[in-house]
Amino acid sequence: MTDAGETLSGRHRDPAPNRPALDDRRLRRRYAAERRFKACGVVAIGVATIALAWLLFSIVAQGYQAFVHTYIKLDVAFDAQQLDPTGGNTPEALARGNYGGLYKNALRDRFADVKNRRDRRALYALLSRGAEDDLHAMVLSDPSIVGSRKEVWLTASDDVDMLLKGKIDRDRPERERPIEDRQLAWIDSLAADGRVETRFNTRFFSAGASREPELAGIWGAIMGSFFAMMVTLLLSFPVGVGAAVYLEEFAPRNRWTDLIEVNINNLAAVPSIVFGLLGLAVILNFFGVPRSAPLAGGMVLALMTLPTIIIATRAALKAVPPSIREAALGIGASRLQVINHHVLPLALPGILTGTIIGMAQALGETAPLLMIGMVAFIVDIPTDPLSPATVLPVQIYLWSDMPERSFVEKTSAAIMVLLGFLVIMNAVAIYLRRKFERRW
Amino acid sequence: MNKHIVFAVAAVASIGVATAAQARxxxxxxxxxxxxxxSTAVAERFGKSTEFKTPVVESTGSGGGLKLFCSGVGVRHPDIANASRRIKKSEVDRCARNGIKAITEVKIGYDGIVLANSRKAKPAGITLKQLYLALAKSVPADARGETLKDNPYRMWSDIDPSLPRRKIEVLGPPPTSGTRDAFVELAMEGGCKRFPAIEAMRKADKKRYKAVCHGIREDGAFIEAGENDVLIIQKLVANPNAYGIFGFSFLDANADRIQGTAVNGVAPEFETVSSGEYPVSRSMYFYVKQAHVGVIPGIEEYVGEFTAERAWGPDGYLVDKGLIPLSDADRKKTVQAAMSGAKLSM
Structure with a gap:
């Protein structure tokens, strides 16, 4: 520095050689440049925040109503003739009961003046087909109600639900809306009696997929995601950490390890659909894992997550100061002991963060699953990693392409659930990092 | 580290378990x-009303589905393929090469492809010829279609003064979509062959004819809006100047917000599509692998559920979902063929 000052002063013969002249104009220019830079930063953050807020707002605004559903209260006569004609009162006999007949009778009782067949069809359409399941479940849980009369809240059809949520404009001409004039009149009459209510939609969280929007739920997709994520974790965590430990702590530095390192970094950037093709060729066709199984999905996602975990683990291992390794070696620990007792526990927060972020990525992935048959309509809730299943993002994709209007809010609601899981996973990552973090 | 080894062993073991072939x-x-x-609506009812498990229905596209379907006989291969077009000769051959000799074809109904816009805009009718002129990559430079030029039309009214004075802006599906294939074949080609010189070309130079009739303009007037029809509808509601191309069931479910454009003077309605009057409609099919009937339980019953009057009849639940049914006579004929397992012959 002094050398530079001397040459400067030598050239310019400046009275204060080590300080440039504080020309006012130049100073202002520098301050202005700094302000502009800061302003750009604020604008950038503002744009990002607005975009995020807008996204979240539109999803919540479109989807929050999916968490409630419209129910209609009817006087249902649990007619023993229709439910249990043989009189056995066993679950098997009750399973064959005519539950559709029950709510249809109840509706006919309520609107006794509806006589002809077409009108009755329109009347029955006020309730969902799920009303049958509601009644069946009621009778099964308490067979003693057979023969009695009870007021029951039954699931309304999706059109009625949309109307009451204000998503169908009742002022439109009749042929432009899915609800007919006479149906409007019936709904108004029921509402005037206090027989129409919106309640929390438990089915949305307990049912599998359905073609009827009012019966569709995300539990099947959540279970599918759960099994797939478990397989991913079990495969990619041990393999990823093992690979990273070997590469970082044991492997010699030579052309081969360099090649492997470059390839791992490249693998992290490979488009996910490529992993799907690989999964189809190797996991389904070679290993013979059944199509649509979360096991296959989890294996493909594990391949996708591996590079993320390896890279994060190596970074975490690198961050452990060499002095700790040397100290342990110095008092006679073997290499394996050094790693198991000192390096890995200290690197654990970084490893876990990397793993959870990799898992969160895998949770939101659909493209590789298309190839292995997980983009599918599956009603039954998966019970193990081998039964056919779909996952949350796939369920969102499938619902977003259904013609019924109700699926729009279901789509947004499912997005909220998926975002909820991602937020939880990231929160866990932050918590673990805070809890195990060591400073030295 | 011991724990990790246990994990790794467990993971490898789980792969081994999966490898064991299992019956389906x-x-x-x-x-x-x-x-x-x-298909999903039928599958769900079938699962609920019978002792069989609910079938798994994958959405892979017609071509992708038939490819999987024709890849072989055995539990690893699908039993039924849905298609929004008829199976091709090349696909039947592929099936035969892989040992699938007997396929039963079941035609299930029609799907209209509509050109629709927001209800905020004034309704307008269009002819197939005008539609072709609006969307083709190159259009005839003269009345007979002897010579071609790049599509010069910017406004609908440039094509015909009777059409609205608005920019041509059409949202449609990408080339991977079956809807796009059908639209190109039925609407574009339908308008294209009204030009006598192009019609003559069909016999003389089939390749060129296809290129001329099936080429959609790429200068921004036709916007590929993705496979998602719901998204196209949302865009139409936001932009009353734009038109969209999608399946009839989406028009049906959103009739309060969007309106169908009459083509050749016929409005896209349930009756006109089912009678075949509406010119842009296609048939839908599914194909059954006969070698699997009796091996995989429930296939016959599923076909029975699909072709029952309560499903695909004029008052059936599939009609509520937007299916346009076959005529009474055609339904009767198809049921007989389907239930007897009639073999497809091309």
Whole structure:
């Protein structure tokens, strides 16, 4: 520095050689440049925040109503003739009961003046087909109600639900809306009696997929995601950490390890659909894992997550100061002991963060699953990693392409659930990092 | 580290378990995303009303589905393929090469392809010829279509003064979509061959004819809006100047917000599509692998459920989902063929 000052002063013969002249104009220019830079930063953050807020707002605004559903209260006569004609009162006999007949009778009782067949069809359409399941479940849980009369809240059809949520404009001409004039009149009459209510939609969280929007739920997709994520974790965590430990702590530095390192970094950037093709060729066709199984999905996602975990683990291992390794070696620990007792526990927060972020990525992935048959309509809730299943993002994709209007809010609601899981996973990552973090 | 080794062993073991081949007691259906809403509705009812498991229905597109379907006989391969077009000769040959000799074809109904816009805009009718002129990459430079030029039309009124004075802006599906294939074949080609010189070209130079009739303009007037029809509808509601191309069931479910454009003077309605009067409509099919009937339980019953009057009849639940049924006579004929397992011959 002094050398530079001397040459400067030598050239310019400046009275204060080590300080440039504080020309006012130049100073202002520098301050202005700094302000502009800061302003750009604020604008950038503002744009990002607005975009995020807008996204979240539109999803919540479109989807929050999916968490409630419209129910209609009817006087249902649990007619023993229709439910249990043989009189056995066993679950098997009750399973064959005519539950559709029950709510249809109840509706006919309520609107006794509806006589002809077409009108009755329109009347029955006020309730969902799920009303049958509601009644069946009621009778099964308490067979003693057979023969009695009870007021029951039954699931309304999706059109009625949309109307009451204000998503169908009742002022439109009749042929432009899915609800007919006479149906409007019936709904108004029921509402005037206090027989129409919106309640929390438990089915949305307990049912599998359905073609009827009012019966569709995300539990099947959540279970599918759960099994797939478990397989991913079990495969990619041990393999990823093992690979990273070997590469970082044991492997010699030579052309081969360099090649492997470059390839791992490249693998992290490979488009996910490529992993799907690989999964189809190797996991389904070679290993013979059944199509649509979360096991296959989890294996493909594990391949996708591996590079993320390896890279994060190596970074975490690198961050452990060499002095700790040397100290342990110095008092006679073997290499394996050094790693198991000192390096890995200290690197654990970084490893876990990397793993959870990799898992969160895998949770939101659909493209590789298309190839292995997980983009599918599956009603039954998966019970193990081998039964056919779909996952949350796939369920969102499938619902977003259904013609019924109700699926729009279901789509947004499912997005909220998926975002909820991602937020939880990231929160866990932050918590673990805070809890195990060591400073030295 | 010991724990990690245990994990790794468990993971490898789980792969081993999966490798063991297992029998399948659940029908597997693949194919068209257009047939998907109907196929899933039947599958769900079938699962609820019978002792069989609910079939798994995959949405892979017609071509992808038939490829999987024709890849072989055995539990690893699907039993039924849905298609929004008829199976091709090349696909039947592929099937035969892989040992699938007997396929039963079941035609399930029609799907209209509509050109629709927001209800905020004034309704307008259009002819296939005008539609072709509006969307083709190159259009005839003279009345007979002897010479071609790049599509010069910017406004609808440039094509015909009777059409609205608005910019041509049409949102449609990408080339991977079956809806796009059908639109190109039925609407574009339908308008294109009204020019006598192009019609003559069909016999003389089939390749060139296809290129001329099937080429959609790429200068921004036709916007590829993705496979998602719901998204196209949302864009139409936001932009009353734009038109969209999608399946009839989406028009039906959103009739309060969007309106169908009459083509050749026929409005896209339930009756006109089902009678065949509406010119842009296609048939939908599914194909059954006969070698699997009796091996995978429930296939016959599933076909029975699909072709029951309560499903595909004029008052059936598939009609509520937007299916346009076959005529009474055609339904009767198809049921007989389907239930007897009639073999497809090309």
């Amino acid at each position: 007691d659940q029908i597997r259906i693949v194919g068209s995303s257009t047939v998907f809403p109907f």
